[in-house]
Amino acid sequence: MTAVGGGAVDPVVRRARAWLSRAVEPGSVDLWRxxxxxxxxxVATALRAGSAPPRVQVLAGVRAGEDASADDLRRAxxxxxxLVVPEDGEWPALPLHSLxxxxxxxxxxxxxxxxxxxxxxxxxxxxxxxxxxxxxxVDRSVALVGSRASTAYGEHVAGELAAGxxxxxxxxxxGGAFGIDAAAHRGALAAGAPTVVVAACxxxxxxxxxxxxxxxxxLDDGLLVSEWxxxxxxxxxxxxxxxxxxAALTRGTVVVEAAARSGAQATxxxxxxxGKAVMAVPGPVTSAMSVGCHELLRxxxxxxxxxxxxxxxxxxxxxxxxxxxxxxxxxETARDSLSDVARRVLDACPVRIGVPPERLAGVAGCxxxxxxxxxxxxxxxxxxxxxxxxxRLAPAAGVAG
Amino acid sequence: MTAVGGGAVDPVVRRARAWLSRAVEPGSVDLWRxxxxxxxxxVATALRAGSAPPRVQVLAGVRAGEDASADDLRRAxxxxxxLVVPEDGEWPALPLHSLxxxxxxxxxxxxxxxxxxxxxxxxxxxxxxxxxxxxxxVDRSVALVGSRASTAYGEHVAGELAAGxxxxxxxxxxGGAFGIDAAAHRGALAAGAPTVVVAACxxxxxxxxxxxxxxxxxLDDGLLVSEWxxxxxxxxxxxxxxxxxxAALTRGTVVVEAAARSGAQATxxxxxxxGKAVMAVPGPVTSAMSVGCHELLRxxxxxxxxxxxxxxxxxxxxxxxxxxxxxxxxxETARDSLSDVARRVLDACPVRIGVPPERLAGVAGCxxxxxxxxxxxxxxxxxxxxxxxxxRLAPAAGVAG
Numbered sequence: 001m002t003a004v005g006g007g008a009v010d011p012v013v014r015r016a017r018a019w020l021s022r023a024v025e026p027g028s029v030d031l032w033r034x035x036x037x038x039x040x041x042x043v044a045t046a047l048r049a050g051s052a053p054p055r056v057q058v059l060a061g062v063r064a065g066e067d068a069s070a071d072d073l074r075r076a077x078x079x080x081x082x083l084v085v086p087e088d089g090e091w092p093a094l095p096l097h098s099l100x101x102x103x104x105x106x107x108x109x110x111x112x113x114x115x116x117x118x119x120x121x122x123x124x125x126x127x128x129x130x131x132x133x134x135x136x137x138v139d140r141s142v143a144l145v146g147s148r149a150s151t152a153y154g155e156h157v158a159g160e161l162a163a164g165x166x167x168x169x170x171x172x173x174x175g176g177a178f179g180i181d182a183a184a185h186r187g188a189l190a191a192g193a194p195t196v197v198v199a200a201c202x203x204x205x206x207x208x209x210x211x212x213x214x215x216x217x218x219l220d221d222g223l224l225v226s227e228w229x230x231x232x233x234x235x236x237x238x239x240x241x242x243x244x245x246x247a248a249l250t251r252g253t254v255v256v257e258a259a260a261r262s263g264a265q266a267t268x269x270x271x272x273x274x275g276k277a278v279m280a281v282p283g284p285v286t287s288a289m290s291v292g293c294h295e296l297l298r299x300x301x302x303x304x305x306x307x308x309x310x311x312x313x314x315x316x317x318x319x320x321x322x323x324x325x326x327x328x329x330x331x332e333t334a335r336d337s338l339s340d341v342a343r344r345v346l347d348a349c350p351v352r353i354g355v356p357p358e359r360l361a362g363v364a365g366c367x368x369x370x371x372x373x374x375x376x377x378x379x380x381x382x383x384x385x386x387x388x389x390x391x392r393l394a395p396a397a398g399v400a401g
Numbered sequence: 402m403t404a405v406g407g408g409a410v411d412p413v414v415r416r417a418r419a420w421l422s423r424a425v426e427p428g429s430v431d432l433w434r435x436x437x438x439x440x441x442x443x444v445a446t447a448l449r450a451g452s453a454p455p456r457v458q459v460l461a462g463v464r465a466g467e468d469a470s471a472d473d474l475r476r477a478x479x480x481x482x483x484l485v486v487p488e489d490g491e492w493p494a495l496p497l498h499s500l501x502x503x504x505x506x507x508x509x510x511x512x513x514x515x516x517x518x519x520x521x522x523x524x525x526x527x528x529x530x531x532x533x534x535x536x537x538x539v540d541r542s543v544a545l546v547g548s549r550a551s552t553a554y555g556e557h558v559a560g561e562l563a564a565g566x567x568x569x570x571x572x573x574x575x576g577g578a579f580g581i582d583a584a585a586h587r588g589a590l591a592a593g594a595p596t597v598v599v600a601a602c603x604x605x606x607x608x609x610x611x612x613x614x615x616x617x618x619x620l621d622d623g624l625l626v627s628e629w630x631x632x633x634x635x636x637x638x639x640x641x642x643x644x645x646x647x648a649a650l651t652r653g654t655v656v657v658e659a660a661a662r663s664g665a666q667a668t669x670x671x672x673x674x675x676g677k678a679v680m681a682v683p684g685p686v687t688s689a690m691s692v693g694c695h696e697l698l699r700x701x702x703x704x705x706x707x708x709x710x711x712x713x714x715x716x717x718x719x720x721x722x723x724x725x726x727x728x729x730x731x732x733e734t735a736r737d738s739l740s741d742v743a744r745r746v747l748d749a750c751p752v753r754i755g756v757p758p759e760r761l762a763g764v765a766g767c768x769x770x771x772x773x774x775x776x777x778x779x780x781x782x783x784x785x786x787x788x789x790x791x792x793r794l795a796p797a798a799g800v801a802g
Contacts, residue, residue, distance in 0.1 A: 025745070025766030062759060063769040157686055235748040235764075237741070282695060284684030285558055285709035294683060296697065297707045306698045306707075308686035318498035340638070344426070347636040358463060363636075367462040 009087045013325060016040040017085045017125040018229065019069035023047060024059045026227040027241040027312040029106050031056055032121045040085075040124070068229070075230035079204040080219070081129035092249060095141075096122050098246045098274040120244055123227045129203040130223035135224055137194055138249045141171035142313055143271070145246065145264045146180025146256035151289050154257030156182055157281055159187030161254065164310025166193020173221075174196060174252050175242070176211055180256045180264075185218055194222040198249065200242040202226060204352035225249075243267040244274075251317040252277030254307060258292025265292050272302050277316045280304040334381040339364055342374040346383055346393075354390025410488045412614070417441040418486045418526040419630065420470035424448060425460045428642040430507050432457055433522045441486075452768070469630070476631035480605040482530035491534040493650060497523050500649045505654075521645055521674060524628045530604040531624035538624055539650045540596055542572035543714055544672070546647065546665045547581025547657035552690050555581055555658030558682050560588030561577040562655065565711025567594020572623075574599060574651050576643070577612055581657045581665075586619055595623040599650065601643040602635035603627060626650075628709040644668040652717040653678030653709060658691025666693050673703050678717045681705040691737055736784070742767055743775040747794075755791025 017040045024031050024047075033058050035043045046052040048067070049058045057064070076082060084090055102120035128134050142165055144158055162172040162184040172188040174181040176197040188195040195218055200206065203224045206212045215224060228238065229247065246267060247253050253271035254277075258264035272278045280297050283290030296304040307313050335343065341364070347353070348363035357371040364371065375391060378384040385394045407777065418441045419520050425432050425448075436444045447453040447771065448461045449468070458465065477483060485491055503521035529535050544568055545559055563573040563585040573589040575582040577598040589596040596619055600608065604625045607613045616625060628646065629639065642644070647668060648654050654672035656679075659665035673679045681698050684691030697705040749764035750756070758772040776792060779785040786795045797800050 058771070059525070059766070060769050061766065061771070062762045063766060066763075144667060153685055153687070195656055197582070214770060235745070237745050237748050281686060282691075282698070282707070284554055286554070290683075291709075294707055294709050297683070308692075308695050310698070320725055331455070343638050344636070347638050361463045362467075365460070365464060367459050370459070 012041055012159070013039075013087055013298050014083055014085055015069050015073070016044040018072050018083050019044050019067060020047075020230045021083075022068055022072060022232075023042075023063045025241075026123060026238075027119060027121055027244070028056075028059050029103055029119045029121045031059055032103065032124065033064075033298070035124060052236060056134075072229040072231075075204055076129075078128055079129060079230070081127055081203045081224075081230070084126045084128045086119045086125075090135045091126075092135045092138050094135075095138055095249050095251075098276065099123075102274055120248075120270065120278045121250075121287070123245060123269075125227070127229060128223055129225075129227045130219045130221075132194060132221065132223055134223060134225065137171050138173065138390055139197055140169060140292075141173045141196065141250045142317060143170060143173045143246045143250040144180065144184035144256055145243075145253060145258075145267050147258050147262060147264060147289050147292070148179040148181075149259070149289065150179035150183065150257050151287060152288055153282075153283060153287070154281075155183035157283075157366060158183035158256045159190070161256065161281075161307075161310050161313060162187030163191035163193070163197070166191035166312065168310065168312070168314060170191075170310075171196060173246055174205065175199070175239075176215065176224075178208060178210075181190070182211060182214060182293040184256070186215060188222075189217050193308055196223045196249070199224060199226040199234070200238040202228055202230040202232040204230040205232075205234075208235045237347055239263065240266065244270045247271035247274055247276060250276065252279060252313070254279040254281065254297040254313055255293050255296060255304065256281045257283065257287075259288055259297075260291045260295060262292045265296060267301060268296055268304060270336075272370065278302075278304040279307040279313060279316055279340045281308065282306055302376065336385060338377075338381075339374065341370050342378060343375050345371050346378055347370070349384050351393050351394045354387030354392045356390050360391060409490075412488060413442055414440075415476070415484055415526075417445040417471050419484050420445050420468060421448075421468055422484075422526050422528070423430050423473060423629065423630045424464045424467070425635075426642075427639075428520065428522055428645070429457075429460050430504055430520050430522045433462055433504065433525065433769060436493055436525060454519055461679045463757060469741065473630040473632075474639060476603075476605055477528055477530075480530060480631070481532075482528055482604045482625075485527045485529045485535055486556050487526075491536045493526075493536045493539050495536075496539055496650050496652075499677065500645070503653055503675055521649075521671065522648075524646060526628070528604045528627045528630060529624055530626075531620050531622075532624065532725050533595060533624055535624060535626065538564040538572050539574065539598055541570060542574045542597065543718060544574045544647045544651040544654040544668070545581065545585035546575060546644075546659075546668050546691070547585075548658070548663060548665060548690050549578045549580040549582075550563075550690065551580035551658050551728075552684075553686060554586035554684060554688070555682075555690055558684075559584035559657045560591070562657065562711050562714060563588030563594070563596070563680075564592035564706075564712065567592035567596075569711065569715060570594075571715070572597060572713075572732070574647055576600070576640075576647065577608065577616065577625075579609060579611075583612060583615060585657070586615060589623075590618050597624045597626060597650070599647045599716055600625060600627040600635070601629070601639040601641055603629055603633040605631040606633075606635075608635045640664065641667065645671045648672035651677065653680060653714070654699060655680040655714055656694050656705065657682045658688075658690040659697075660686065660689055661692045663698060664692045666697060669697055669705060670703060679703075679705040680708040680717055682709065684708055717762065722741060740775065740777075742771050743779060746772050746775050747779055750792055750794045752794050755788030755793045757791050761792060 099122040166188045173196040247270040281292040344364040361368040500523040567589045574597040648671040681694040747763040762769040
């Protein structure tokens with residue numbers, strides 16, 4: 001396995017970031033700021049020596065004394081993965097810039113910081129399994145997220161959206177869970193398009209295990225991405241941290257199906273906080289799995305855009321003039337172009353027996369002159385015909401509205 | 402049949418308005434302004450004499466020479482109807498004020514005015530069949546509109562919404578058509594609530610004829626309302642004129658199901674132009690009958706509010722503090738109130754074999770002191786238990802997220 005574009009990066013830097021990715025649980029503002037200031041090698045050295053600022057040192061806890069980084073890099077290589085670091089050419093700097101902007105708004109904590117995982121902070125490194133360069137794959141990507149307890153409707157729509165995005169050259173990004181996540185990946189794969197699974201555990205693990213075959217197909221042309229080193233378990237709190245990454249890597253997040261107060265809604269709110277497009281798919285109001293989507297669509301402040309098709313998703317996230325949805329318009333009928341009086345005269349015409357203009361004027365509620373004025377145009381448009389004794393509807397025009 | 406609150410109105414005025422309602426097709430700005438200025442009796446006299454301003458005179462056309470007003474009033478009485486005029490106490494002046502405001506924005510036409518029916522203009526009189534006073538019934542009312550070619554889903558939702566509104570003391574207003582209109586009336590009737598059918602033909606006619614039994618039930622406690630005198634046919638152009646009245650009489654319009662570019666959407670736009678609440682019910686994106694609703698919900702400028710229940714409809718149109726929807730909130734779980742570190746320690750606890758705090762600190766990625774600090778709280782909340790040799794999840798807390 002050759003690391004894409006990774007040849008130029010100092011192995012010491014990569015090793016330091018590998019060490020940090022295990023020593024400190026991802027999602028810490030304080031650590032990220034410390035690394036930004038001092039660089040990954042100096043930070044790893046300081047933490048190992050126990051000489052980092054107390055607020056950062058406490059984040060590593062007992063892990064400061066362990067070093068599995070060489071092992072982790074080897075384990076990654078064995079499963080066809082690599083550690084992508086910000087110093088690499090394939091680092092998705094542009095999408096992740098949103099996290100750097102968000103973290104700038106975070107105040108510097110004064111005491112001990114305990115609620116770290118709710119904070120939007122860039123990753124220090126990404127474990128990436130699969131051959132394609134990460135930056136290329138996520139450049140034009142959309143997150144499709146939703147409930148694990150999805151309905152057949154939600155899975156159908158997720159698959160259609162992913163396939164539609166794939167056909168237009170866009171990558172689908174999602175978790176690897178049952179339900180909407182899996183349906184989205186399957187839809188993209190069916191369209192021959194690459195997908196990206198962002199996991200909350202090591203990239204050497206398949207979670208859930210039942211998705212072994214699915215992940216194998218994903219890895220043919222797509223990627224499995226994680227902030228956690230190989231072997232790490234999908235602990236519950238990691239999903240929240242992972243979700244911010246799904247939101248950050250993509251141009252927008254589509255919630256396909258979600259129960260009330262669900263994780264998918266949280267991902268949507270994170271996407272909004274990051275300045276990304278937030279979209280939701282409506283569904284039957286009788287379905288509990290669409291309640292979360294409808295809540296998002298009803299939220300006036302943090303509102304989502306209603307989308308019903310891949311074209312509408314790209315209308316929201318796509319570049320101007322390139323992916324914008326073409327508005328579908330119904331062709332105008334002859335009736336559409338009629339004046340108001342002409343329409344009324346037309347409505348006044350009987351189906352069978354022809355009547356004189358005076359009669360039409362009475363029924364239509366207008367002047368006989370008006371009737372005489374509009375009748376030629378109606379006749380030209382094949383809407384009325386002269387029977388010899390009066391005017392009636394032309395056979396094809398008789399369908400009442 | 403006794404006209405409700407009609408005793409005080411000069412019969413000459415009522416007769417003049419009856420005459421005008423047949424002589425000129427409803428929906429004319431010029432006529433309405435002329436009547437506002439000169440009064441109905443003077444206007445009827447002028448039109449009959451052919452001495453009205455040309456722009457108004459042409460509206461009556463050949464009908465200026467006919468007088469069926471006495472007949473019309475008699476025919477109305479025979480079917481249990483009356484002519485309600487602005488001079489009556491039961492005239493719904495407050496809701497219809499929106500039309501008077503809208504018409505003030507209309508420029509005074511200089512030439513011949515042909516496109517009259519697109520204009521929002523108050524009615525000159527309303528033919529009302531049924532015993533209840535019109536103003537009382539529409540004071541707290543909502544329009545439920547939608548496609549005639551509705552789906553079982555749309556009809557179910559229309560019925561549920563109407564029943565929910567009825568249970569809360571609100572009146573459903575709709576057309577009398579197949580599909581959503583009928584489902585809405587049936588839902589309200591099932592809840593024992595009154596409904597109002599606004600027709601595009603005379604109130605002595607049942608259109609469509611198949612709704613004879615439905616209209617009979619509506620008339621038990623509700624009303625059939627029309628701008629057109631008895632005997633008038635439901636000509637196609639009249640539906641557009643009628644639709645503005647549905648929007649005007651109510652506090653808001655809910656589009657339940659609508660195809661792309663449909664009449665229901667037009668009614669919604671009229672409601673918006675009148676400053677009324679516009680709402681739409683979402684549905685499966687796979688249903689053609691929800692496309693119109695989704696279009697309304699996607700329209701950023703003339704956007705509708707997404708509603709999924711009668712409570713949400715009243716949240717939009719209801720009076721403050723009276724009908725406002727109660728937000729449903731899920732009770733907080735013990736886990737919800739935990740600190741971030743406590744949640745991570747909890748996630749680190751194994752299900753079966755107890756482990757020491759040092760091990761928990763390693764898995765959770767925090768200091769041993771942190772673990773020792775949060776464990777008592779976790780134990781108090783029955784989330785973890787001490788096995789004698791270490792800590793593990795309490796049996797009930799073990800369900801992973």
